[in-house]
Amino acid sequence: MFDLTGKIALVTGAASGIGEAAAKTLAAANAFVYVCDLNEANGARVAAEIGAGKAEFLKLNVAEKAECEQAANKVLSEKSKLDVLVNNAGIGHVGTILETDEADLDKLFAVNVRGVFSLTKAFLPQMIERKKGSIINTASIGGVVAIKDRLAYCTTKFAVVGLTKSLALDHAKQGIRVNCICPGRVETPFVKQRISEYPDPQKAYAEMAATQANGRMGTPEEIAASILYLASDESAFVTGSALIIDGGFSVGK
Numbered sequence: 350m351f352d353l354t355g356k357i358a359l360v361t362g363a364a365s366g367i368g369e370a371a372a373k374t375l376a377a378a379n380a381f382v383y384v385c386d387l388n389e390a391n392g393a394r395v396a397a398e399i400g401a402g403k404a405e406f407l408k409l410n411v412a413e414k415a416e417c418e419q420a421a422n423k424v425l426s427e428k429s430k431l432d433v434l435v436n437n438a439g440i441g442h443v444g445t446i447l448e449t450d451e452a453d454l455d456k457l458f459a460v461n462v463r464g465v466f467s468l469t470k471a472f473l474p475q476m477i478e479r480k481k482g483s484i485i486n487t488a489s490i491g492g493v494v495a496i497k498d499r500l501a502y503c504t505t506k507f508a509v510v511g512l513t514k515s516l517a518l519d520h521a522k523q524g525i526r527v528n529c530i531c532p533g534r535v536e537t538p539f540v541k542q543r544i545s546e547y548p549d550p551q552k553a554y555a556e557m558a559a560t561q562a563n564g565r566m567g568t569p570e571e572i573a574a575s576i577l578y579l580a581s582d583e584s585a586f587v588t589g590s591a592l593i594i595d596g597g598f599s600v601g602k
């Protein structure tokens with residue numbers, strides 16, 4: 350089950366957290382994986398840990414349209430196709446609207462939304478030509494329900510859900526599937542960094558764990574498993590979905 354032999358995948362934000370786990374999980378299912386990230390040292394480490402001939406690091410800032418186009422040119426000239434695109438790179442911001450300025454909002458949109466837009470646009474024509482492709486976007490449970498003090502973050506993640514559904518509808522008849530995942534809190538460097546910024550990090554950790562109905566944060570591997578499912582042909586009838594993987598964060602209080 351979930352055998353990706355012969356498939357070429359690309360994961361953004363793959364130097365850390367959910368993206369790192371996704372790159373390793375897809376490679377373990379025999380996909381060749383382009384490990385894409387801004388962070389060269391960690392990206393190269395992840396590619397090396399996966400192994401030569403199974404993965405390659407590609408430096409990519411998804412907020413730069415030209416870099417997205419260059420990445421697509423490189424991948425398509427080297428491998429002639431891309432089967433699985435995982436738009437996972439994302440950044441956070443804490444604050445209400447009164448604690449968020451236009452520059453914060455623009456910065457989050459550039460990475461979290463426009464990054465997904467530009468990289469998808471760069472790869473989509475080739476996928477349409479082959480009538481095959483699975484695109485998986487990392488949204489968030491903050492793209493399904495509001496999270497307190499996360500105005501800019503939630504705004505961008507709701508946009509990722511909308512972008513996912515629009516893409517899925519427009520290209521369903523061309524053999525393209527587009528889905529997003531909506532994780533609850535996952536223990537990654539992204540979350541650890543946020544926790545360290547609180548006056549009492551231990552209390553903040555306990556409070557964040559408690560926001561899940563099951564009382565704990567998820568692991569990157571638990572999220573990567575859903576990316577593997579959406580990448581595989583076993584999910585052939587799934588498109589336009591926003592898959593909630595949140596330990597019960599959003600079921601009710």
Ligand SMILES: NC(=O)c1ccc[n+]([C@@H]2O[C@H](COP(=O)([O-])OP(=O)(O)OC[C@H]3O[C@@H](n4cnc5c(N)ncnc54)[C@H](O)[C@@H]3O)[C@@H](O)[C@H]2O)c1
Nearest residue numbers: 362364365366367387410411438439489534535537538539
């Ligand atoms: N951790 C969580 O609790 C959680 C929950 C829901 C959704 N998410 C989403 O999951 C995704 C991954 O989060 P994570 O927790 O693994 O974060 P992380 O900070 O551990 O990893 C994110 C990676 O993205 C890279 N990155 C940042 N900006 C980039 C850019 N412009 N271009 C290319 N790479 C860039 C970083 O260098 C880093 O390696 C994000 O989209 C985040 O919003 C995380």
